[in-house]
Amino acid sequence: MADTGPDLEPEDRRRVVLKDVAALAGVSVKTVSNVVNGYVHVTPATRARVEAAIRELNYRPNLSARNLRQGRSGVIALAVPELDIPYFAELARLVVAAAEERSLTVLVDQTGGDRAREQLVAEGIRAHLIDGLIFSPLALTGEDLAARTDDTPMVLLGERIHHGPADHVVVRNVEAAREATLHLARLGRRRVAAIGAQDHPAAGTARLRLAGYREALAAAGLPADDGLVAPVAAYHRADGARAMARLLDRADPPDAVFCFNDLLALGALRTLLERGVDVPGDIAVAGFDDIEDGRYATPTLTTVAPDKEQLARRAVELLAERMAGAAPAAREIHVPHRLVVRESTAGRPARPAPDPAAAGRTS
Amino acid sequence: MADTGPDLEPEDRRRVVLKDVAALAGVSVKTVSNVVNGYVHVTPATRARVEAAIRELNYRPNLSARNLRQGRSGVIALAVPELDIPYFAELARLVVAAAEERSLTVLVDQTGGDRAREQLVAEGIRAHLIDGLIFSPLALTGEDLAARTDDTPMVLLGERIHHGPADHVVVRNVEAAREATLHLARLGRRRVAAIGAQDHPAAGTARLRLAGYREALAAAGLPADDGLVAPVAAYHRADGARAMARLLDRADPPDAVFCFNDLLALGALRTLLERGVDVPGDIAVAGFDDIEDGRYATPTLTTVAPDKEQLARRAVELLAERMAGAAPAAREIHVPHRLVVRESTAGRPARPAPDPAAAGRTS
DNA sequence: ATCGTTGTATACAACGTTGTAAAGACCTGG
DNA sequence: CCAGGTCTTTACAACGTTGTATACAACGAT
Known part of the structure; x- marks a missing residue:
């Protein structure tokens, strides 16, 4: 509470940012950014110098800044009733894995099957933090979902909402x-x-x-x-x-x-x-x-x-499409099952x- | 792929930001921000006007921007081997619940118990996206963790690393x-x-x-x-x-x-x-x-x-302390158990x- | 030598938010 | 009616990043 906290070195404590790397490498901030993002037109010599500086300072890009700039976060939410219901736990694992293949990070929300909480989720409680939502509602009706005002792309999972306004991936x-x-x-x-x-x-x-x-x-x-x-x-x-x-x-x-x-x-x-x-x-x-x-x-x-694997994979796939800007009519995808x-x-x-x-x- | 996407109204599509609300309410951007953040010195009349505008436009703060400004994200990561191992699923549920009480959002990482992946997690694969990490490593040794360069606050769960560099919460x-x-x-x-x-x-x-x-x-x-x-x-x-x-x-x-x-x-x-x-x-x-x-x-x-409930609660508690800037020596907390x-x-x-x-x- | 042409690096602005400092409005008491 | 204070609102800058526009360098072709 006392002050800003010179618990350690008063200056070293600050997180390393592009500017620091640029100063050390003797280039502009943008050049460092270019190296970080793999931009092609950078001389091998410059690139090497910048990379050395990055390593030396242990630079990590600030995702909040990057997201702000780019308008997206690379994070999607998975909202399920409860994580310790085995079915949802397995699904969560598969969704996280499928998302990772697309460099997406998954944030897990537990609704407890509670209507109010599900409504919050649908209404974008995490808006601006997530780029998309994979949602397995328990208490919400199709009308509830249709009334949703938040326009974050959404895919419904394992539940069939008749004539729902969103894509859903379900078993027959x-x-x-x-x-x-x-x-x-x-x-x-x-x-x-x-x-x-x-x-x-x-x-x-x-x-x-x-x-x-x-x-x-x-x-x-x-x-x-x-x-x-x-x-x-x-x-x-x-x-x-x-x-x-x-x-x-x-x-x-x-x-x-x-x-x-x-x-x-x-x-x-x-x-x-x-x-x-x-x-x-x-x-x-x-x-x-x-x-x-x-x-x-x-x-x-x-x-x-x-086929839970496919359930997860298709859900992430549909969501990614919408996140990329595609806006087809709501789709209903069926995944196979067997006895x-x-x-x-x-x-x-x-x-x-x-x-x-x-x-x-x-x- | 065609263009930026006038799928709907060409203008309405843009996300609503403080500026829009301010314009509609006829006040400055900062005043809207003050209302949103519950700042005390705002006239009831002004507040009402702003709130009406917020509702009308369905404004949601942009968390990336807020995080950038405030230097923290309100997100913590929980890294466990696999979500569909019931023990970790139960733990995840409890951690998410405990985090919610402190207005923290939990992002779940699955390491698969894989050493390389655990190292990435420890090294801050999500640095700048998360403010803290609750980690249940399977393959990493105490030395691995001691060698960590990322300084995101971390709490270890359910595993005892001798003389580890971080807090850990464990059962005896x-x-x-x-x-x-x-x-x-x-x-x-x-x-x-x-x-x-x-x-x-x-x-x-x-x-x-x-x-x-x-x-x-x-x-x-x-x-x-x-x-x-x-x-x-x-x-x-x-x-x-x-x-x-x-x-x-x-x-x-x-x-x-x-x-x-x-x-x-x-x-x-x-x-x-x-x-x-x-x-x-x-x-x-x-x-x-x-x-x-x-x-x-x-x-x-x-x-x-x-006592998994306490395991989760104490872990979040210790983490929150460190995130708030406290920097005591590494602590080892024991939670009760019973046969x-x-x-x-x-x-x-x-x-x-x-x-x-x-x-x-x-x- | 001069002119494009291509390749490389830079300066600047902007993303949406909030802290700071300061200005404006309003009140009280002399 | 004004000085001095409090309450309310504002303009501006900054957080760290990247897109745009542009400057500069190096090159082969004229």
């Missing part, structure tokens, strides 16, 4: 849910339950997966019993565990369950185990997302595996199983 | 590992194995936890058998699964295993399950980190639970299969 939720449910029906299960229904208007994922589930029941000639559709407050393990318990407490429990994400399924598995219910003998379980945990669960979890059948529906493999890492995927 | 690894191992010994286990030893010089965590494990064996009067110490390449489930398989293939397999983190333990559990080994009946398993997965594993996982005993050592709870906790004492 209805089809995928149908495939998973049909898989359960083809095992001969007659009472296939669903865990993960949600009421509120923004619950796009829940609605689509529920639709796929119902389509599959119809296609398989099974009756639709709304008592077998378990709503949840959120998509965490605990919700899945509770929902499973409620289903088991019914007079006519299900013989299969399709959970709208893997965390719900893992919670359900836990309840089944505690109750001594055999999986998949008594009840088969399938999930959605293919998070790593599912590959090590007991039993390993059958699940819909979206990965594991023990929770197919049963335990023969005794000697070598490497569990090989279960399901290349790893 | 040796003590915690000792407690966990002693817990296994007190169950009556005689052949307690360890999974997670690592050779390379930077593996501080592995070394400390191994030391704690050995101390506990000595304290319990158990012989130290190096054949029971399983090295791993990394700390993922697959490594734990493989290491467990190797231990089981020995002529004299262990009757308990202390894994140096929960992922290793989860991998080990998977192998045990596949081999039909009863946990904790035949082999008791304990981990470290208390990640959520462990609470839903089969059986639920006994583990050392570091959470669950089914993997205590046995299945009574619920479904009446099975008293004493089941853990079978061997």
